[in-house]
Amino acid sequence: MSESEGYSAAAEVGAVRMRRSWRERAWIELKKAPFTAWLGLVIILAYIFVAIFAPWLAPYGEADAQFGAYEPWSAAHVFGTDQIGRDILSRLIYGARNTIGIALATTLLAFLIGGSLALLAAISRGWVDQVLSRAVDVLISIPSLIFALMLLSIYGSTTLSLIVIIAVLDSTRVFRLARAVAMNVVVMDYVEAARLRGEGLGWIMRREILPNIMPPLVAEFGLRFCFVFLTIAALSFLGVGIQPPTADWGSMVRENASLIQFAQFDIKAGITPLLPAAAIAILTIAVNFVVDWFLMKTSGLRDEH
Numbered sequence: 001m002s003e004s005e006g007y008s009a010a011a012e013v014g015a016v017r018m019r020r021s022w023r024e025r026a027w028i029e030l031k032k033a034p035f036t037a038w039l040g041l042v043i044i045l046a047y048i049f050v051a052i053f054a055p056w057l058a059p060y061g062e063a064d065a066q067f068g069a070y071e072p073w074s075a076a077h078v079f080g081t082d083q084i085g086r087d088i089l090s091r092l093i094y095g096a097r098n099t100i101g102i103a104l105a106t107t108l109l110a111f112l113i114g115g116s117l118a119l120l121a122a123i124s125r126g127w128v129d130q131v132l133s134r135a136v137d138v139l140i141s142i143p144s145l146i147f148a149l150m151l152l153s154i155y156g157s158t159t160l161s162l163i164v165i166i167a168v169l170d171s172t173r174v175f176r177l178a179r180a181v182a183m184n185v186v187v188m189d190y191v192e193a194a195r196l197r198g199e200g201l202g203w204i205m206r207r208e209i210l211p212n213i214m215p216p217l218v219a220e221f222g223l224r225f226c227f228v229f230l231t232i233a234a235l236s237f238l239g240v241g242i243q244p245p246t247a248d249w250g251s252m253v254r255e256n257a258s259l260i261q262f263a264q265f266d267i268k269a270g271i272t273p274l275l276p277a278a279a280i281a282i283l284t285i286a287v288n289f290v291v292d293w294f295l296m297k298t299s300g301l302r303d304e305h
Helices: 003-031 035-052 088-124 126-140 144-155 159-183 189-196 201-212 214-237 249-255 257-262 267-271 274-298
Strands: none
Touching: 035 088, 035 274, 088 126, 088 159, 088 201, 088 214, 088 249, 088 274, 126 159, 144 159, 144 214, 159 214, 189 201, 201 214, 214 249, 214 274, 249 257, 249 274, 257 267, 267 274
16 A cells, blocks of 8 residues: 555544534434424424425315315314315425425525625625625614515515525625624634635635534525525414415414404314414424524533533
């Protein structure tokens, strides 16, 4: 074996050991996680499972309206039907795929836009930082829900416009956090050394700054997902979010809200509008449980309880 081949083999073995030790450390930390973090993880995984396998789990199609309107809870329709005869359980299951999928895509796009511009502003500073920061200040000063309603009324309530508009509005919050933490990193010696070596702007952003600001960004991703998730549900409740016949939890609350007034005669009918609202609330709480635990681990604080 040549000397170069020996170095390559040793490097490969070292990389394998590093990955294995990282997985072992992650599993050890996960085993020490509190009950709330485990509960949150289990709930999130359950939602993801339902979202992925919705066509196989739902007893009927999400737009299947062949049944009678407002049929009661039964073996054929576990949670009854809505105002045009669609099975509510099936729409709840499909709603997991649509609502969570769109919220996740929107959050990823918001972080791509806000994070990239924040790193650019932190590294470049000067007029680039000033222009980007003032533009973000202007957007943040406008109430996001009202601004989203105005833009959706102009460009239409399509899925693409919904994702892009909310992502651009939410990227301003990501920008401010990412810029704040990045400004503490760009003054470090290793970043200056990379500049003196002649490394490009993109390389410095990916290799020197981004790995050192990941913990707060990951925690912010969880919180931002919750805000986006609730925003989409609110817009759908107002009728300008995800459009029918696509199943969405926010629009399901609006469509079945009239059943609440019949709660004194049929408690099951009164509960029906609360089912999609409960699905929204449970996922939001679960994500916050995991984010709280992650913040505790990455902040260096110790939980004494």
